[in-house]
Amino acid sequence: MNSDRSSYGGHLDDDAIQGLLDAAEGHVGAETESARRHLADCPGCRARADAWQEVFGELGRLRRFAPPGRFAERVLSGIDLPGEAASPSRAWSWGRLRRWLSRTAADAHLSGRRLQELADGALSRKRATLAKAHLATCVDCEDRLAGWRRLIATLETLPSLAPAAGFAERVMARWQEMAEETVSPGQAARRWRLWPRSPRGWVLAGTLTSMPAAAFGAVAAFLSTVPQLTTAGLVTYLWWQARDALSAFGSTLLAAVVQSGAAFRAYSLADYLIASPAVAVAAAAGFTTLMLGSIWILHRNIDFPRFALRHVHS
Amino acid sequence: MSLNYQSVEDAELVTLAAQGREGAYRELLSRYQRPVFSLIYRMVRNRTVAEDLAQEAFIRTFNAIDTYNPKYKFSSWIFKIANNLTIDHLRKRRVPTVSMHGAPDAVTPEAQARTSLVVRSPGESPEEYVENRELAGQIEAAIGELREEYRVVVLLRHIEGHTYDEIARIMEIPLGTVKTYLHRARAELKLRLAEA
Ligand SMILES: [Zn+2]
Ligand SMILES: [Zn+2]
Numbered sequence: 001m002n003s004d005r006s007s008y009g010g011h012l013d014d015d016a017i018q019g020l021l022d023a024a025e026g027h028v029g030a031e032t033e034s035a036r037r038h039l040a041d042c043p044g045c046r047a048r049a050d051a052w053q054e055v056f057g058e059l060g061r062l063r064r065f066a067p068p069g070r071f072a073e074r075v076l077s078g079i080d081l082p083g084e085a086a087s088p089s090r091a092w093s094w095g096r097l098r099r100w101l102s103r104t105a106a107d108a109h110l111s112g113r114r115l116q117e118l119a120d121g122a123l124s125r126k127r128a129t130l131a132k133a134h135l136a137t138c139v140d141c142e143d144r145l146a147g148w149r150r151l152i153a154t155l156e157t158l159p160s161l162a163p164a165a166g167f168a169e170r171v172m173a174r175w176q177e178m179a180e181e182t183v184s185p186g187q188a189a190r191r192w193r194l195w196p197r198s199p200r201g202w203v204l205a206g207t208l209t210s211m212p213a214a215a216f217g218a219v220a221a222f223l224s225t226v227p228q229l230t231t232a233g234l235v236t237y238l239w240w241q242a243r244d245a246l247s248a249f250g251s252t253l254l255a256a257v258v259q260s261g262a263a264f265r266a267y268s269l270a271d272y273l274i275a276s277p278a279v280a281v282a283a284a285a286g287f288t289t290l291m292l293g294s295i296w297i298l299h300r301n302i303d304f305p306r307f308a309l310r311h312v313h314s
Numbered sequence: 315m316s317l318n319y320q321s322v323e324d325a326e327l328v329t330l331a332a333q334g335r336e337g338a339y340r341e342l343l344s345r346y347q348r349p350v351f352s353l354i355y356r357m358v359r360n361r362t363v364a365e366d367l368a369q370e371a372f373i374r375t376f377n378a379i380d381t382y383n384p385k386y387k388f389s390s391w392i393f394k395i396a397n398n399l400t401i402d403h404l405r406k407r408r409v410p411t412v413s414m415h416g417a418p419d420a421v422t423p424e425a426q427a428r429t430s431l432v433v434r435s436p437g438e439s440p441e442e443y444v445e446n447r448e449l450a451g452q453i454e455a456a457i458g459e460l461r462e463e464y465r466v467v468v469l470l471r472h473i474e475g476h477t478y479d480e481i482a483r484i485m486e487i488p489l490g491t492v493k494t495y496l497h498r499a500r501a502e503l504k505l506r507l508a509e510a
Contacts (some may be wrong), residue, residue: 113497120471120480120496151504153471154453161448163351163365168343171372172336178373 012038012045020049110141112136114147119148130197238275324388332380338374344387348371350396353469357400359449359458367403371396386483393476394484397466404462456506464499471496 012020012035020035039045110118110131117123118131135142223229250270273280319327330338350371355364375392376439382391449458457465466485470476478496482489 112501113493116497116500117493122493147504148500151500151507152472154507155468155503158453158473160348160473161352161355162348163368164361167347167365168340169369171343171347171369172340174369175339175373175376190392 012048013040014048108134109138110144112144115141115145116148119145119152243274246270325384326381328379328384331376332382342375342388343372344393347481349389350392350475353474354396354400356449356454356457356469356473357462357465358403363403367399368396371399374399380420387480390476390480390483393470393474394486395482401462401466406444410423448464452507453503456503460499460502463495467492467495468499468503 016035020039030221039049114123114127114131118128123131223234250267254264254267273283317330317335317337319330319337322330322338322341324342324345327338327342331342347368351364351368354367354371355361358364358367371392374395378395382388403456450454457468463485467481469485470481471478476484476491478492481492485492487495
């Protein structure tokens with residue numbers, strides 16, 4: 001079979017027309033659809049199809065030799081002929097071809113899948129209409145459809161099964177318990193930040209906090225063995241040391257930076273702070289407060305924003 | 315402040331829940347505990363396991379409540395979580411199958427007898443009895459014999475009444491696959507029920 005001849009839309013050649021007439025007899029090829037469409041609106045090809053149909057008709061009318069007696073009955077009892085094919089004349093009439101040409105999907109039996117989807121209400125409106133047109137004429141398909149409908153109806157009678165009583169309470173309790181014991185919810189996380197949660201945590205925290213105290217204690221114990229040193233003398237000495245270090249740092253900074261106005265102002269400020277310890281302490285305290293405040297705000301608003309409202313009871 | 319949660323739509327309930335309203339969580343639970351449990355129970359066919367999995371499904375849903383995409387139905391979302399958990403459970407639990415007629419390499423009658431399963435009828439506990447009665451009957455048995463994917467689609471479609479699109483979303487498979495699974499599942503059920 002040559003499919004391009006009838007599919008490009010040009011006139012049908014003899015092969016295509018014969019193929020079409022064959023198709024009417026049941027040998028359906030992929031190309032027949034376009035050939036049929038062409039035939040429907042081309043009088044020229046239709047005339048040639050008529051001529052060919054004549055030939056087919058002549059072949060069909062070839063002189064028949066009488067078969068032996070009761071041959072027809074013997075054959076018919078052995079096969080299951082569809083109504084039309086059982087008609088005595090095998091001749092092709094134009095009317096019959098036309099009828100075949102106008103055949104729609106409604107004549108074909110419905111597949112199991114199609115029937116299932118129809119029974120399940122899952123076919124598009126167009127497909128459902130086509131399927132129903134066939135069902136109106138086919139008892140066979142209607143029976144099969146009823147079978148699928150029964151299956152679906154049976155499935156839909158199955159009860160919904162409930163969990164044991166108190167299920168919802170148990171889920172809520174378990175969920176809240178988990179929210180409290182996991183690290184992620186805000187409250188638990190914040191508690192974790194303030195207090196160690198395990199014995200190992202306590203040991204670590206204890207060591208870290210007591211180390212400076214122990215070091216300070218050791219130094220103090222050593223100094224107390226030197227009688228010349230008084231507390232006031234020691235503090236004064238430390239203050240001088242710090243002041244010298246700061247002055248040295250300031251000078252270095254001053255030397256490093258080419259003498260810009262900014263560097264000079266910073267130096268003056270440092271000098272001013274050194275000259276007045278109270279101002280220095282206040283500045284340090286203010287700076288620390290600002291730092292801690294911004295860390296706290298970040299922690300509350302960026303780290304765990306969604307847990308803030310979780311345990312509002314309503 | 316008190317709200318009548320029963321008259322609130324799913325999507326709105328989720329918003330309220332995300333704001334930390336405990337009542338909204340409780341209402342979601344009371345709406346979905348039965349369908350979610352039902353599905354899981356018919357998949358794993360064991361009440362205790364089904365309740366554990368259903369509880370896990372709700373806890374996961376609640377913990378992820380602020381990732382919920384309101385474009386989709388809440389029911390699709392919670393069923394998706396429940397289905398994933400159940401399939402995971404069934405996959406993990408799956409063991410190499412042993413034939414009732416003995417190991418495949420058992421050739422002599424003695425070896426077959428040695429390796430075949432002993433099918434006993436142990437004294438049933440009251441819960442087991444209830445369970446067996448609940449999932450007894452031809453249809454339940456036929457559903458239980460379907461492979462997992464087919465069982466899920468049948469349960470979601472014909473017991474929970476989800477649309478084909480929703481099932482595709484729940485199972486994370488294409489719509490065409492949903493149709494094929496459903497078609498084959500129903501064909502198998504029909505066959506089994508005709509045999510019985
Ligand atoms: Zn033509
Ligand atoms: Zn039919």
